[in-house]
Amino acid sequence: MKQAELVIIGGGPAGLCAAISAAKSGAKVLIIERNKYLGGQLVKQTHMFFGSEKQYASTRGIDIPEILLNELDKHKENVEILTDTTVVGMYEDGVITALHKEDDFFKISAKAVVAATGAFEKSLAFPNNDLPGIYGAGAVQTLMNVHGVKPGNKVLMVGAGNIGLIVSYQLMQAGVEVVAILDAAPKIGGYLVHASKIRRMGVPILTSHTVKEAIGKDFIEKAVICQVDDKFQPIEGT
Ligand SMILES: Cc1cc2nc3c(=O)[nH]c(=O)nc-3n(C[C@H](O)[C@H](O)[C@H](O)COP(=O)(O)OP(=O)(O)OC[C@H]3O[C@@H](n4cnc5c(N)ncnc54)[C@H](O)[C@@H]3O)c2cc1C
CATH class of the missing domain: 3.50.50.60 (FAD/NAD(P)-binding domain)
Known part of the structure; x- marks a missing residue:
């Protein structure tokens, strides 16, 4: 079984920021991301960000992962990244099960876990809101x-x-x-x-x-x- 000090599930902005903070403080971090790339939703956000300057307002979303990854790279001795890997289970004894690509199923024993798996969109309730063509x-x-x-x-x-x-x-x-x-x-x-x-x-x-x-x-x-x-x-x- 693979051993890890801190597992971060999800390599979106929240997961990457958690990884930067933890790695900076000396923790050994393992980031697990189901996509082939890191950045989560940022990959589709071609617009200049609104929000606070601390959260990169005025920078295009698609450019933010590179900024975060450069920051993470400064602590690379503390960071391991597994992409194309989906966490499929988490158990009381701290064991996490993950699937790499389609058939490489493995276990990780983690001392601590951060779940940064994002959110899903809320739909408005109105008649026929499930018709094809209605999107978030x-x-x-x-x-x-x-x-x-x-x-x-x-x-x-x-x-x-x-x-x-x-x-x-x-x-x-x-x-x-x-x-x-x-x-x-x-x-x-x-x-x-x-x-x-x-x-x-x-x-x-x-x-x-x-x-x-x-x-x-x-x-x-x-x-x-x-x-x-x-x-x-x-x-x-x-
Ligand atoms: C249209 C739109 C425009 C937006 N514009 C702005 C903006 O201008 N400014 C702003 O501040 N915010 C904006 N946001 C919000 C911003 O995108 C989100 O707040 C941010 O992406 C949330 O980051 P996150 O890391 O929590 O989640 P996500 O970006 O969703 O990342 C979660 C990651 O976890 C991974 N994951 C999920 N489950 C698993 C699993 N089981 N195993 C492994 N990996 C997993 C996913 O693949 C994903 O990469 C916008 C959102 C939308 C929809």
Whole structure:
């Protein structure tokens, strides 16, 4: 069985930052990442980051892994990295089971473990929200920026925070028509600079609006939208 002092599951920004801190303090770190590459979601984030300067705001997401990996490299004597390896089990006695590629199954005994496996997108609850063609913004970025696949030709974006605004802009860059951006909040949540750019391109941003229902047989064809009141409840007749 492989022995490790600290196992970090997931080589996204959280896992890499944890690895830098631990390796800097002298711990022997083993990073396990299921993808062939490190960086997690950053690999698809072609936009300049919003957020705090400490978290590399204004740098393109795709450029951040290199910065983190250079930092990690300064402590390389304390770091081992296994990519293309998925952690499939974790047991009370500290044993971790992992699968490298498709058939190399092995065990690791770890003194400590950091789980930095990321999150999954929350979907809004509305009738027919499982019709093909309804995506979270992260999935749209994966399709377009990792696989080079256009997710559709005409899009209604729900959410006018920075993610909704940035992904709308990327969709337009890919030749997709964005018919409108909705947000249930009374104000646009994202930066005004992004909202203004999108509005100048002719896309209306409807605040105090939400999606009520999706319509379609085998895939989404239409969406019913409505205005909401200050308690986010649909206003009849709108
Ligand atoms: C469209 C979009 C735009 C965004 N823009 C910004 C922005 O501008 N600024 C900002 O600060 N944030 C932004 N974010 C958020 C940012 O991407 C996330 O906060 C960040 O990626 C989370 O990092 P993480 O390391 O926790 O997770 P992730 O980046 O998801 O990394 C988790 C890693 O764990 C690996 N993993 C999972 N399970 C296993 C397993 N069992 N075994 C081995 N490996 C595993 C995954 O393959 C992945 O590499 C954006 C998010 C989206 C969706």
